[in-house]
Amino acid sequence: MTVGIVANTQKKGARSTLDRLMGVLAVRGISTALERETAGLLGVQGGLDGPELAACSDVIAVLGGDGTMLNAMAKLGPTEKPVAGINIGTLGFLTSCTDEEVGQFADALLSGEFSTSRRTLLCATVRSVDGSEKEFRALNEIVLARGQTGRLVSLSAYVDGDLLNHYRADGLIVATPTGSTAYSLSAGGPLISPAAAAFVITPICPHTLSQRSLIIGDHMTVELAPENADEAPMLFTVDGRDCVTIHAGDRIEVKKAEQSLNLLRLPGHSFYETVRQKLNWRGG
Template identity: 65%
Template sequence: MKIGIIANPHKPGAVKAYGRLVAALAQRGIASQVDSDTAKLVGGVGLAGPDLAAKSDVVVVLGGDGTMLHALATLGRTETPVAGVNIGTLGFLTSCTDDELEEFCDALKSGDFELSRRTLISATVVRGDGRTREYVALNEAVLARGQTGRLVSMKATVDGDLLNRYRADGLIVATPTGSTAYSLSAGGPLISPSAGVFVITPICPHTLSQRSLVVDDATEIELAPDGLEDGALLFTVDGRDCDEIGAADRVVIRKDPRALKLVRLPGRSFYGALRQKLNWRGG
């Protein structure tokens, strides 16, 4: 077994956690390697993200949920399982905290872990002249207001049928994984990661009756500007890759054919993370 490692250089404790992880892996006879950015942090020679994924049995990301999202963009389209080690408290995407590295490495050695398959979004920006650009997201794709401080007009269609015209700050199309992120902050529902759906959530809509809608993830969703006076809108995926969307442009969103394989340790569940992160208190 060979483990790839990506560490967040801006996360306090990342270097210390990296050293502990490498030592724990070596004690179990497991080799490790790093990406090029992590190599700058800890020394040595690293691999480009896609090469790291191709040459590793599991990629371990040291940081938090934000680091995981950045790492997924770095790794590119890969079927290699990804495990997150949160430096601090447990996140929604991470497998364990840095206090549980010994247990984590034992699980890697024995193979005593599960893989949670997470839906990915494939988003295509289609320009008015026919040019296209593709993006992949784990959490969400967002079309939102640009430089203006006003509400903007947008329309959404589902499988070619008009869903609605919105006056809002923006529209979010989220995966079940992304239901705990931006969509949740905008008032969207929590969704089990295994559900085969997308959720469309308006951001601060002018009309309060405009609510989130859950649709089958086999559908094709199209978002587009609906007002010439608003100027260019901004399109982002997972909080990155900002792209301007003009009046003649549109965004086509589908389920990506590839799924992300997230490593889960025994006894850990999405519902446990919900209780912890949302501070739920039952009887």
């Protein structure tokens, strides 16, 4: 077995967690491969770029937090290999264990006592008015929002070709169930179980308070577009990165990606446990 490792080299404690992980894997006879920047953190040669690392690994370990996982997914490219998030600090929504549980992680790999949570990805295609196209993948969400102006903007949303609504808002979020715990939640959207075959469309600070989030099936296609040329350009972002300027006449098509993310889960850890912990849910 080979474990590919991607670390957030800027995060405090990344070097010590990386050393500990490689040590517990080596003791158990598990080989490791390092992403290029991660290898640089150790001062060694032979680091691989993302797709190479994914191709040669049986499991991929991402050291950092939820943001590191999002960046790693973009770096790795499409892969069906199980991906384990090892959080440096407290448990995150996208992490399999904390940095104190790397021994448990290594034991689970040897015994096969782990599961995978299949997470839907978004495929977003930006079609510019000049006829050019660019495609993006997102694990959490895509966002079309106001640009440099401090004013509300007008945008429209269509679902399978039918008009959903004309919005006056700071922007609009289209999120996966995984992304329902991120920006969409902060904007007032609902929590959605990762197993649900759904997307959620959430307006950001809408002018009309009756405009609420809408959950749709993930087999549907969403199209977003600016409505007022005087308010363009707007900004399109993918998981908080890949910022693209959207002009009047441009269109964004959002649908379920062909690939998914197989998020590794250890025994005793679940989405519901993480929700209780992160949101401080308590009874009575």
